[in-house]
Amino acid sequence: MLETFHPHIQVTTNISDDLSLVEGDPTQLHQVLVNLCVNARDAMSEGGILNIAAPDSVVEGMHPDRAPGASEEHYCLVEITDTGHGIEPDILPQIFDPFFTQKPTGTGIGLSSAQSIVTTHGGFIDVQTEPGQGSTFRVFLPAHGKAGDEVIDATGAVDYRGNGEKILVVDDGQIVRKALSQMLGECGYDVLLAADGQEAIDLFHEQRDAIAMVLTDIKMPVMDGPELLRQLKSIDPCVRVVATSGVNSPDSKDAAMSAGAAAFIPKPYTTIELLRTLWTGDTPSHHES
Structure with a gap:
């Protein structure tokens, strides 16, 4: 997917070598990351930097309005950061609403679907943005041990x-x-x-x-x-x-x-x-x- 991005968009990664495991549906979680990366690409029509980071994260002191689903202590975190146009404060509360979109084409269901998937996995999405300075979408998913631990197929x-x-x-x-x-x-x-x-x-x-x-x-x-x-x-x-x-x-x-x-x-x-x-x-x- 990333190979189809505009050549003026530089893609960087910062992935921890000691990530926690996440219990979930790989197809749905792949859809979440694709949606966020595509939105980041569309926010940088004239080029920029897209960074995908996955450090381990312990959620402490998150404001309940920003993280209403934060009930676990240990989350695996994925961050999608762009250097695009950012999101205006008056629009920010609407971005996860079904069918809301600022794009000339598209359904607007991408972020709504991403939030729904993350919520059903017991996680939440936090957004940090500033007009003209880009955006960071932070996806928090409950951690279930470390890579290398015994993994049990709980899905049946x-x-x-x-x-x-x-x-x-x-x-x-x-x-x-x-x-x-x-x-x-x-x-x-x-x-x-x-x-x-x-x-x-x-x-x-x-x-x-x-x-x-x-x-x-x-x-x-x-x-x-x-x-x-x-x-x-x-x-x-x-x-x-x-x-x-x-x-x-x-x-x-x-x-x-x-x-x-x-x-x-x-x-x-x-x-x-x-x-x-x-x-x-x-x-x-x-x-x-």
Whole structure:
């Protein structure tokens, strides 16, 4: 992702050699860091410095208004700092509101989604910014021992691992496709990727007999999820499709289910929620913590 940044943006890192472990969903936490880095990039349209730091941190004396989720004593800290235009004081209280954005294009759900993910992991985000001087987003996540300690899979994901089944993942977000490919691959699935509905149809025609199931986003250009579902069903009425969307509304779910989806899972989801849905075909009734 960082290799796509403007050449006038210098990326630096400062990562501790003795980081604490964090218990969480790697796909979701990757999404948080990507969102923050992209926002930092967009704040430096004329170039600047993006620094990614990960020192260990003990939270002491944090103001409750700035860190309402601070209940643990020891947190792992990740800092994303830019030298961009900063955030105006009158706008700062709104930046985590759903659909709030200052960008000419975009949904504005990036920071809202990041905060939601971090909160469900028991952490919080603190922002330090000054107009004209840049911003630092500090992500605090509860620490669970040190690297090298015994790690136990608390997610239960082992119960829902694949066994080499080929799954066609359809999403117009390159970062999402990459993250899902890595996560599902590590969990025993053979992953086939498509960037839009038409590409998915072409791949399904070519490898219909090998594809065990399809995971598709609902909101996509070229061909949206419901239309993709209808065309897949016309090719193979028995195809198993799980639909997903970042717009968690009854309309999105209803459109997917009426087009023939076996299940619908709203974003953001945890690894165990996705694996269980792929395995059982059951729509999660709520996000699991």
